[in-house]
Amino acid sequence: MSENKVIFEAKNLKKYFPASGGKMVRAVDDVSFSISEGETFGLVGESGCGKTTCGRMLLGVYPPTEGEVLYRGRGLGTLDRHERMDFCKNVQMIFQDPYACLDPRMSIGSIIAEGLHVHFRLNQEETMKRVKEQLDRVGLTSDYASRFPHELSGGQRQRVGIARALAVEPRFIVCDEPIAALDVSIQAQIVNLMIQLQRELKLTYLFISHDLSMVRHISDRIGVMYLGSLVELAGNVVIHEKPLHPYTQALFSAIPIADPDHSWISDRIRLEGEIPSPLSAPPGCKFSSRCRMCTEECRKSPPPLREVEPGHFVACHRV
Amino acid sequence: MDNILEVKNLSVSFMSYIGEIRAVRDVSFSLKPGETLAIVGESGCGKTVTVKALMRLFGNSAAVIKEGSQILFRGQDIAKMKKTDLYNIRGSGIGMIFQDPMTSLNPTMNVGDQIVEGIRTHDQKISRRDAIARAVKLLELVGIPSPEERIKNYPHQLSGGMRQRVMIAIAIACSPDIIIADEPTTALDVTIQAQVLELLRELKDKLNTAFILVTHDLGIVFDFSDRIQVMYAGRIVERGTKHEIYKNPVHPYTWALLNSIPRRGLQSKDELYSIKGTPPDLMLPLESCPFAPRCDYAMPICKARAPQEIALSDTHGAACWLLHSMAPKVERPGTLRGADNE
Numbered sequence: 001m002s003e004n005k006v007i008f009e010a011k012n013l014k015k016y017f018p019a020s021g022g023k024m025v026r027a028v029d030d031v032s033f034s035i036s037e038g039e040t041f042g043l044v045g046e047s048g049c050g051k052t053t054c055g056r057m058l059l060g061v062y063p064p065t066e067g068e069v070l071y072r073g074r075g076l077g078t079l080d081r082h083e084r085m086d087f088c089k090n091v092q093m094i095f096q097d098p099y100a101c102l103d104p105r106m107s108i109g110s111i112i113a114e115g116l117h118v119h120f121r122l123n124q125e126e127t128m129k130r131v132k133e134q135l136d137r138v139g140l141t142s143d144y145a146s147r148f149p150h151e152l153s154g155g156q157r158q159r160v161g162i163a164r165a166l167a168v169e170p171r172f173i174v175c176d177e178p179i180a181a182l183d184v185s186i187q188a189q190i191v192n193l194m195i196q197l198q199r200e201l202k203l204t205y206l207f208i209s210h211d212l213s214m215v216r217h218i219s220d221r222i223g224v225m226y227l228g229s230l231v232e233l234a235g236n237v238v239i240h241e242k243p244l245h246p247y248t249q250a251l252f253s254a255i256p257i258a259d260p261d262h263s264w265i266s267d268r269i270r271l272e273g274e275i276p277s278p279l280s281a282p283p284g285c286k287f288s289s290r291c292r293m294c295t296e297e298c299r300k301s302p303p304p305l306r307e308v309e310p311g312h313f314v315a316c317h318r319v
Numbered sequence: 320m321d322n323i324l325e326v327k328n329l330s331v332s333f334m335s336y337i338g339e340i341r342a343v344r345d346v347s348f349s350l351k352p353g354e355t356l357a358i359v360g361e362s363g364c365g366k367t368v369t370v371k372a373l374m375r376l377f378g379n380s381a382a383v384i385k386e387g388s389q390i391l392f393r394g395q396d397i398a399k400m401k402k403t404d405l406y407n408i409r410g411s412g413i414g415m416i417f418q419d420p421m422t423s424l425n426p427t428m429n430v431g432d433q434i435v436e437g438i439r440t441h442d443q444k445i446s447r448r449d450a451i452a453r454a455v456k457l458l459e460l461v462g463i464p465s466p467e468e469r470i471k472n473y474p475h476q477l478s479g480g481m482r483q484r485v486m487i488a489i490a491i492a493c494s495p496d497i498i499i500a501d502e503p504t505t506a507l508d509v510t511i512q513a514q515v516l517e518l519l520r521e522l523k524d525k526l527n528t529a530f531i532l533v534t535h536d537l538g539i540v541f542d543f544s545d546r547i548q549v550m551y552a553g554r555i556v557e558r559g560t561k562h563e564i565y566k567n568p569v570h571p572y573t574w575a576l577l578n579s580i581p582r583r584g585l586q587s588k589d590e591l592y593s594i595k596g597t598p599p600d601l602m603l604p605l606e607s608c609p610f611a612p613r614c615d616y617a618m619p620i621c622k623a624r625a626p627q628e629i630a631l632s633d634t635h636g637a638a639c640w641l642l643h644s645m646a647p648k649v650e651r652p653g654t655l656r657g658a659d660n661e
């Protein structure tokens with residue numbers, strides 16, 4: 001991996017949203033990581049911890065409040081018109097909310113064709129052929145091209161979002177919960193497709209998901225976020241088998257197991273204590289209010305992310 | 320105990336310009352108070368259309384509940400009910416958690432007002448102030464921090480999982496007898512998911528709430544539900560208690576589905592098992608077994624006639640020609656994890 005080029009670098013990214021009463025939602029609070037060409041970087045963490053916001057900052061949808069995003073070594077703000085076009089084609093997103101991002105007045109065919117028109121000069125016939133290929137890849141027949149988003153099931157819509165992102169042959173895809181609405185068999189089909197494309201074309205993914213087994217399967221490295229911060233970062237196997245941060249440990253203890261005789265719901269590590277809010281995060285370690293190992297130091301000073309083993313980073317005073 | 324819901328011969332079609340799309344085909348099932356029924360099946364097989372039909376929630380789409388369908392809620396037929404009676408059942412009789420939070424939440428209204436509206440349509444006597452206090456309490460119950468601030472947020476200001484939890488709060492606000500939950504926890508991380516499922520389980524224990532749970536997550540299905548119904552191409556192909564489906568599944572589609580759960584010990588990036596072939600065409604009438612083209616065990620009869628459901632116990636049944644007394648005995652794949660294989 002080391003000889004690989006870094007595609008994206010997030011440097012001390014912060015995103016604060018204004019809230020009522022002059023308060024701030026600290027959605028992302030000083031996060032740094034880099035993603036190399038051909039790798040899959042998994043991003044997991046509590047609902048609302050800032051994963052989608054991170055993904056949007058990489059794409060330039062949200063400008064960071066502080067910090068910067070480098071794309072192949074260049075700040076997003078410094079790209080010229082031509083480079084900007086190139087960025088739009090090569091960097092795609094699969095959205096978490098498939099319905100909200102599909103124009104309800106456009107047919108599925110034209111939704112997928114839209115990017116093709118912008119980035120490739122194809123004639124009608126070639127475009128239709130491409131659209132059909134894309135639909136077929138995600139397990140939909142070509143009949144779906146003439147349908148409209150509201151006429152599809154949740155999982156069918158999600159697959160249209162995937163087909164649209166893949167259609168323009170991007171180099172990098174932010175996949176925000178790309179398989180959440182799919183059944184296990186189609187999940188497998190999509191994940192197999194993504195891995196195959198990665199092998200053949202060296203695609204790079206930021207893979208955001210709550211499905212920890214799938215994240216492990218597809219990712220090379222996994223970052224764990226909690227309340228706007230990266231609390232642990234390591235290789236996919238290490239983080240599953242040797243999680244060090246107490247939040248990571250609790251998270252990985254609650255993976256659903258399909259077995260009627262074992263209740264993962266009751267057997268998990270419970271997080272007690274007050275759930276902090278990004279509106280009023282605790283001053284020290286953000287996890288301190290729910291941590292079983294919390295000390296005075298944890299409540300006072302925020303722990304930095306440090307490398308405890310080669311490639312394994314954790315932000316915890318107690319490790 | 321009496322059934323709180325009885326669905327008989329439910330068929331739903333969409334009359335589209337390309338023809339009739341038969342999304343739900345002659346589906347029957349029932350539900351007892353306090354019971355949890357899970358509906359599983361391939362994407363597009365008709366789970367959402369089935370549960371939306373139970374409340375006739377089709378908006379202005381071209382959906383038609385076919386003649387002969389019955390949806391008996393406490394003995395009254397929802398399929399034939401007047402709009403005003405139906406309105407009374409929505410929310411306080413049957414609550415719904417929708418698959419797509421963004422489409423069912425109102426983007427122009429803050430989430431507090433949306434919960435309050437839900438509470439006040441079914442409890443006209445409650446003051447606005449009390450209703451707001453209730454809304455805050457509900458958001459706290461579903462694990463949203465700083466609820467008194469969050470009620471002022473509009474849906475787009477919330478994360479995906481927060482929006483989903485707002486919907487859960489709306490659905491449980493009026494303590495309905497039945498909660499229909501369509502993929503209720505897909506946007507939640509596993510710890511919050513477990514917390515929300517525990518909350519729902521508490522409702523069931525305290526108020527005897529019945530659940531219809533639609534989900535792709537078989538881990539949730541086998542933990543949270545009592546009975547499981549497997550759908551394929553708009554039909555129920557197998558049903559049983561969760562132990563029957565886990566230990567003794569009989570339909571080849573159920574086998575394929577259970578086989579698709581990623582196995583432990585798989586190497587990263589290895590190819591995952593998925594069911595081959597294309598999904599069924601819902602425009603076709605039902606003259607054969609819809610799974611036959613993708614089934615490893617298909618016989619000539621499967622492509623000629625549709626199988627009827629055969630009962631294996633009071634609770635277990637499946638629609639498959641392999642269960643016919645004259646059919647050859649086939650062994651289920653040895654790779655199924657829970658199955659009792661001799």
Ligand SMILES: Nc1ncnc2c1ncn2[C@@H]1O[C@H](COP(=O)(O)OP(=O)(O)OP(=O)(O)O)[C@@H](O)[C@H]1O
Nearest residue numbers: 017027047048049050051052053476477478479480
């Ligand atoms: N446009 C916005 N305006 C105001 N606040 C926002 C906006 N977008 C996100 N937030 C806030 O930022 C925080 C992080 O949200 P984000 O969507 O990044 O979370 P997430 O990790 O993707 O969560 P989930 O897993 O639930 O999707 C949340 O507190 C959310 O309310």
Ligand SMILES: Nc1ncnc2c1ncn2[C@@H]1O[C@H](COP(=O)(O)OP(=O)(O)OP(=O)(O)O)[C@@H](O)[C@H]1O
Nearest residue numbers: 151153154155333342362363364365366367368380
């Ligand atoms: N308004 C509509 N017009 C035409 N066809 C529709 C409409 N709504 C749904 N369908 C079709 O009906 C079938 C069943 O849809 P449904 O939403 O019930 O699937 P589902 O089982 O919930 O799938 P998923 O798991 O992907 O959500 C699908 O094939 C879908 O394309």
Ligand SMILES: [Mg+2]
Nearest residue numbers: 052096478479
């Ligand atoms: Mg998100």
Ligand SMILES: [Mg+2]
Nearest residue numbers: 153154367418
């Ligand atoms: Mg659905």
